[in-house]
Amino acid sequence: MRPSDWAYPYDSSGLLQWFDPRTRIISAVVLTLTALIIEKPQLLLALMISATVLIVLSGLSIRQLLYRMSAIIIFFVLLLIFLPMTAPDFTMRSLQYTTALIPEALRIGLKASTVMLFAIGLVGTIEPVSLGHAMTHLRMPEKLVQMYLFTIRYFDIFRREMQLLHTAMLARGFRPSLRICAIRSYGQLIGMLIIRSLDRSERVLFAMKCRGYHGKFYLFHHFHFHRRDAVFMTLVMCAVTGIIILEMKP
Amino acid sequence: MHIADGVVSMPVLVTGTLFAGVGVAAGLRAITPERLPAAALVSAMFFVASLIHVPIGPAKLHLVLNGLAGLILGSAVFPAILIALLLQAFMFGYGGLSVLGLNTLIMALPGYFGYVLFIHQLRKTERRSKALLIGFSAGACGIFVASLLLFSALVLSGERYNVLASALFVSHLPLLLIEALVTGVAARFLWQIKPEILMESRPHETV
Numbered sequence: 001m002r003p004s005d006w007a008y009p010y011d012s013s014g015l016l017q018w019f020d021p022r023t024r025i026i027s028a029v030v031l032t033l034t035a036l037i038i039e040k041p042q043l044l045l046a047l048m049i050s051a052t053v054l055i056v057l058s059g060l061s062i063r064q065l066l067y068r069m070s071a072i073i074i075f076f077v078l079l080l081i082f083l084p085m086t087a088p089d090f091t092m093r094s095l096q097y098t099t100a101l102i103p104e105a106l107r108i109g110l111k112a113s114t115v116m117l118f119a120i121g122l123v124g125t126i127e128p129v130s131l132g133h134a135m136t137h138l139r140m141p142e143k144l145v146q147m148y149l150f151t152i153r154y155f156d157i158f159r160r161e162m163q164l165l166h167t168a169m170l171a172r173g174f175r176p177s178l179r180i181c182a183i184r185s186y187g188q189l190i191g192m193l194i195i196r197s198l199d200r201s202e203r204v205l206f207a208m209k210c211r212g213y214h215g216k217f218y219l220f221h222h223f224h225f226h227r228r229d230a231v232f233m234t235l236v237m238c239a240v241t242g243i244i245i246l247e248m249k250p
Numbered sequence: 251m252h253i254a255d256g257v258v259s260m261p262v263l264v265t266g267t268l269f270a271g272v273g274v275a276a277g278l279r280a281i282t283p284e285r286l287p288a289a290a291l292v293s294a295m296f297f298v299a300s301l302i303h304v305p306i307g308p309a310k311l312h313l314v315l316n317g318l319a320g321l322i323l324g325s326a327v328f329p330a331i332l333i334a335l336l337l338q339a340f341m342f343g344y345g346g347l348s349v350l351g352l353n354t355l356i357m358a359l360p361g362y363f364g365y366v367l368f369i370h371q372l373r374k375t376e377r378r379s380k381a382l383l384i385g386f387s388a389g390a391c392g393i394f395v396a397s398l399l400l401f402s403a404l405v406l407s408g409e410r411y412n413v414l415a416s417a418l419f420v421s422h423l424p425l426l427l428i429e430a431l432v433t434g435v436a437a438r439f440l441w442q443i444k445p446e447i448l449m450e451s452r453p454h455e456t457v
Contacts, residue, residue, distance in 0.1 A: 032347050036256060036263075068343035075254045082414035101410060111256030115346040123347070124340035143278045143286060148333050150290030151297060155337075158298040166302075176305050183428065187435020190299050190315065194322065194436070195444050197295035201288040208287065215283025 014059020014125065021126045021134035023229040027236045028122035034240045035114045041103075043243050044110050050239065051117035058121040065120070072116050076109040083108075128152045136219060146217055154200075161196060165189055252335075252353055253400065255346040259407040266403065267351030273328035273358055280325045292322060293330030297337065304428055311425055317392025318433045320361025321369060321385070322440075322447060331358040352403065360395035364388035372448055378438060385437025390430035397422040 016024065035047050055065060083105040126134065132149045136142065166189065174185055205213075258266075281289050296319045303310040320327045332354045338344045345353050368388045375381050397419050404415035440447050 028347060032255070036260075036348055068341075071252070071343045071345075072254055078414065078417075082417055083410055085413040086410045104410065108256055112254040112346075115255035115348055116343055119339060119346040120343065141275075141278050143281055144274070144329055144333070146286055147281075147290040147293060147329055148336070150287065151294040151333050151337065154291055154294045155298065158295050159301070162298050162302070176303075178304065178306060178428070180431075183431045184435050186302065186304065186313075187432045188439050189302070190313075190318070190432065191436040191439030191443070193295055193299055194292060194318075194440060194447070197291045198288060198444075198447060201291035204291065205284070205287045213283075215286065 015057045016054065016059070016121065016125060018228060019232055020223050020225055020229045021130050022137055022223060023225070023232055024122040024126060025131075025134055025138060027233065028118050030236060030240055031118045031122075032115050034243060035111060035118065038111075038243065038247050040247055041107055041110070043247055044107065044114060047243065048110055048114045048117070051114050051121065054121040055117055058125045060120070060125065068120050068124070069113065069116065072109075072113050075112065076105075079105040079108055133219065133221075134223065136217075137223065142216070149217070154197075157200075158193070158197060162189075162193060165192060252338075252344040253349050253356070253403060255348045257407065257411075258349070258352065258403050262403050262407050263348065263352055266355045270328070270332070270351035270355040270358070273325070273355065273362070274332055277323075277325040277328035277330075281329075285326075289323060289326045289330065293319070293326070293333060296330060297334040300334070304432075306424060306428070311428065313429060313432060314357065314393065314396070314425070315429070315433065316357045316361040316396060317364045317389035317429065318361075318385070318436055320358075320363070320365040320392065321372065321388050321433075321437060323361075324365050324369075325362060327361040327365070328354065328358045331361070356396050356399045356403065359399065360392045363395055364391045367391065369448065372437065372441060375441070378442065381441040382434045382438040384434075385441075386430045386434030388437065389433025390426055392433070393422060393426040393429045397426070 031047070031051075035044070038044055038047065080102065084099065084101045086101065123131070129149070129152070132145050132152070135145045135148065169185060169189065174182065176182060296315055299315055300313055303312050305311075316327070316331065319330060323330055332350065335345070335350055335353050335357075339346060339350065364387075368384050368391075372381060372384045372388075375384060400422075401415045401419045404411040404418070
């Protein structure tokens with residue numbers, strides 16, 4: 001069950017793989033919330049550094065990391081361009097660019113990338129099926145988890161199906177463009193994909209019913225909460241408490 | 251269409267997440283065990299279809315398809331988009347954990363609006379051109395309302411985002427046209443080839 005080989009690093013072999021997925025999800029949530037409420041730039045920087053350490057521990061390659069951070073980087077550039085334009089002394093006519101709001105943009109960018117790094121390092125490196133498993137243990141709605149598991153199971157199959165149809169279109173002289181006939185072909189491609197996915201879902205449902213499906217997935221293997229998880233959690237909690245105390249201090 | 255973490259103010263974030271939670275809960279409630287595979291596979295399909303890139307000048311644009319997803323999934327569009335965003339967050343870095351709820355609301359609510367406004371007309375219509383027009387409106391509604399929600403989330407978070415919000419809103423307008431056309435064609439295609447997909451009691455769900 002691999003969703004896709006090109007983007008999801010579930011076979012990363014970093015140190016973080018030692019920890020229970022539940023530990024990692026809870027830590028990610030706690031650290032994200034902390035990063036959101038922190039306003040002091042020094043503390044944000046400290047959080048950012050700890051997030052970077054976690055990324056190093058997670059064993060992601062630089063390429064994978066840059067790929068995932070590209071959206072944040074583009075967003076950050078947009079912030080740097082547009083935020084200073086809202087400063088009171090900015091005028092469109094002379095295109096006078098003020099630097100007054102640049103620190104603000106930097107702070108927001110720092111916050112956004114810190115939260116993203118926590119998410120990528122701690123949760124993004126959990127093997128997708130284990131993530132679903134952990135979501136069940138964390139009392140997420142069962143149907144949501146089942147939908148998630150179906151999505152990761154069929155993602156790659158549908159991607160291949162789409163490529164198949166797309167190749168067939170290309171072979172018949174389709175050229176991607178914005179002309180009305182190309183748009184019509186895109187629409188029909190998507191319609192066809194939907195019909196195929198519904199047909200497949202029918203077959204899947206029959207097959208599952210034959211195996212006794214009645215709306216529940218049973219779990220046989222359970223996670224174990226080790227001492228190292230307790231140590232990791234304690235470390236995270238201590239760090240978070242320390243940072244919040246420092247933030248409260250005037 | 252995605253908001254990054256740490257941008258919107260706390261009240262906006264909390265309100266958005268709460269509303270998204272209500273939507274997801276309602277959507278999940280509507281999915282019976284019989285319907286679950288269909289809803290799940292269609293939502294996986296939408297995730298894949300949103301990877302289709304349309305060239306627009308030198309840039310490439312990826313389709314959102316929330317209008318079409320709304321037409322087909324109804325209220326199940328909320329959990330479908332939540333899962334798509336969860337996967338996108340880890341695979342492409344589009345927004346982290348904290349904005350998951352808000353982004354879900356921004357994209358799923360317009361799809362659901364489109365469903366409420368247009369599905370009855372699409373079911374009733376007899377003419378091909380009208381099916382196209384209804385699909386077009388649903389697609390346009392999907393992107394327009396989503397851009398509007400994005401705009402208001404940013405503006406409500408502080409005056410400093412006014413210019414950024416307007417720029418983002420304007421930059422979504424070309425997408426609106428393409429998305430509306432594609433949704434229109436796809437809706438007409440489904441209406442013509444497999445109209446039972448758009449009906450309330452779908453044959454494949456009452457096994």
